[in-house]
Amino acid sequence: MTIASAPSRAPGYDENDLDDGLPMLQRMAALPEDDPEREALRTALILRFLPVAERIAARQAASTPWARDDLLQIGRTALVGAVDRWDPDRAHGDFLGYLVPCVRGEILRFFRDQSWTMRVPRRVKDLHVAIRKVTGPMSQELGRAPRPSELAERLDVDREEIVEALRAEDDHHPMALDAAAEDGQQSVSDRIPQVDGGYELIEDLRSLRPLLERLPAREYRILMLRYYGDRTQTQIAQEIGISQMHVSRLLSQTLARLRRGLLAEAPGDDDPARGP
Numbered sequence: 001m002t003i004a005s006a007p008s009r010a011p012g013y014d015e016n017d018l019d020d021g022l023p024m025l026q027r028m029a030a031l032p033e034d035d036p037e038r039e040a041l042r043t044a045l046i047l048r049f050l051p052v053a054e055r056i057a058a059r060q061a062a063s064t065p066w067a068r069d070d071l072l073q074i075g076r077t078a079l080v081g082a083v084d085r086w087d088p089d090r091a092h093g094d095f096l097g098y099l100v101p102c103v104r105g106e107i108l109r110f111f112r113d114q115s116w117t118m119r120v121p122r123r124v125k126d127l128h129v130a131i132r133k134v135t136g137p138m139s140q141e142l143g144r145a146p147r148p149s150e151l152a153e154r155l156d157v158d159r160e161e162i163v164e165a166l167r168a169e170d171d172h173h174p175m176a177l178d179a180a181a182e183d184g185q186q187s188v189s190d191r192i193p194q195v196d197g198g199y200e201l202i203e204d205l206r207s208l209r210p211l212l213e214r215l216p217a218r219e220y221r222i223l224m225l226r227y228y229g230d231r232t233q234t235q236i237a238q239e240i241g242i243s244q245m246h247v248s249r250l251l252s253q254t255l256a257r258l259r260r261g262l263l264a265e266a267p268g269d270d271d272p273a274r275g276p
Helices: 018-030 034-059 068-085 095-114 122-142 148-155 158-173 197-202 205-214 216-227 234-238 244-263
Strands: none
Touching: 018 034, 018 095, 018 197, 034 068, 034 095, 034 148, 095 216, 095 234, 122 148, 122 158, 122 216, 148 205, 205 244, 216 234, 216 244
16 A cells, blocks of 8 residues: 555644544544544544654664565555554553554564575464464554563463564564675675664564563563654653653663673573563
């Protein structure tokens, strides 16, 4: 689906506030399918969250051989689907917590379809399909991407099986960040724009996953909002209910903790679980 220029304003809403998407979504869901206001709200929501979807896609394009325009269009299509599928009766939390995993998941599915770089047992493939089916609804219910332990409970399997399937998914990525470029000059990671050191760190999801699972809930949420939700520190402070300076300090501490974890030996199973 190609998103063309369209009116982006809906009466009574502040276009500069991403959080305002929630009342717009609720209003849209309450209107009949053929109501002109519903389509106006849908268009306004798509255009409002378009920069978020495009930024996620652009970051992926920087580290893969796929055309930037292709990934941007996949991100836009995922955004449209997220707006259309959002259900106020099942939603928990803000729309952004649902949108981000939807966009990233759609891009990762594209990568898997284009490049299957390892042999995966049938049971892992089947579990991977099951994870894909429940991730969207669970993201909407939780207001964020589900954790492996939550996926395991929903699918009635061991957490280790979920982790195995997720790792297999990561291994389907078509190009490692340190792979040499075709011209022999720079690796892919050398060509990633260095805007914020945290962005470079969190892109290594395969290594970070066990470390992220052990973060306290508040630090985990702040990290997701900053680097996957593209929120400013001021916006995060308002949402969490703390000062911007406190957000900045928590981000610095969390990033330092993740860097130390990546340099150290991987945490064992007996490490304490994530705090409340």
